[in-house]
Amino acid sequence: MAKYNKYVQIGPATATAGAAETAMVKVCQKYPNIVVVLEDMGMPGIEWFKKNAPERIVECGIAEANGAVIAGALAAEGFIPFIHSFSFAVIERAYNQIRQSILVDRFNVKITARDAPWGDLGISHDIVEGIACTRCLPNLVILNPADAVEAEKAYIAMVDYVGPVYFRMEYSAPAPYKIFTEDYPFEIGKAYAIKDGKDATIIATGYLVTEAIKAVEILEKEGLDVGILNISTIKPLDEEAIIKVAEQTRAIVTAEGGTIIGGLGDAVASVLAESAPAALVKVGVEDEFSQSARLTAEVDELKDFFGLGAKDLVISVKEAIAKREQFKLVRK
């Protein structure tokens, strides 16, 4: 088994949905000004609200644009509103309202949304462009945790932080490995090196960190020492951490469960081009929409279809190393 850094102890797959629920129940007791603005959907911790604080629930129905404006107005009055739905609805349908009524004034609204390249609700509901279409919006922090431990910590940190946050949830993805120990110190804006490597680095986010771990184990057996940098804050991006691993290996593979156009791959590419030239291969969904998958077997099939599995990352790491040699880039 590969040697991982402090706070990393790889364990069995654990769904992240429960972690967000646990975190929500904790924070809504700490912050009595949290209100939930529902859009004909549930929300992590909603049962707690129904039982203990029904007056803190605002139901907007299927009117996401309206929900965003109401959330902005509540935040202006000192509440901490949460809005939750699928990204296609809560982000894309209400894009203009999020911009005008939340972000321009930088109101303290938390947007939690489901976004993935596969899912039981299909192409209309499970989208791949959540990160890409939010990265360009000023004042917004974007979080995309890798496992259940990080999801709970990120959820709590999101509420402690005063400002608008988009918390991406990959509920439709397979459950990720348990990656971090309970004392892992999550910080908004900080990437975490899960493993150091000399030959290449996979810069991954969300569920793809699990696939990166599987890929590193395969590559280790082939004699390649590959690192993993976990990017759980997509914005603001931890450029310092990216530059550090780029200088060490000069061969980078980015891995994300979303579109590579405007996503993590493009964000990393900008950093490399401006500050630390390195060979780069971007792994993600390539200018396509998502696909439906109800069963684990179908998700696995789609993982191959989109090229998002460990075997695909193995190929991309070797491609990045070959590019480094071709470009004659020198490692530190």
Next chain:
Amino acid sequence: MTEKIYCGKCNNMLYFGEEIKRRLYMRAIPNEETVLGYYKNVCPKCGSSLSLSTVKIETKGRKTWLTAQK
């Protein structure tokens, strides 16, 4: 141009967004003190007191003709 405000003691990020002094429309946040006030001048992570002298403020942006004059 973006601005970040960190707790000077534990490095917890307290603000990320547009550079506050450049904003014409973000009326709710006229200055950095307002941001610290949102936290009641106490870091939610380490509990240390927050003031302009204890936080770290970083601004980032490309060099332009205007910024080069300063």
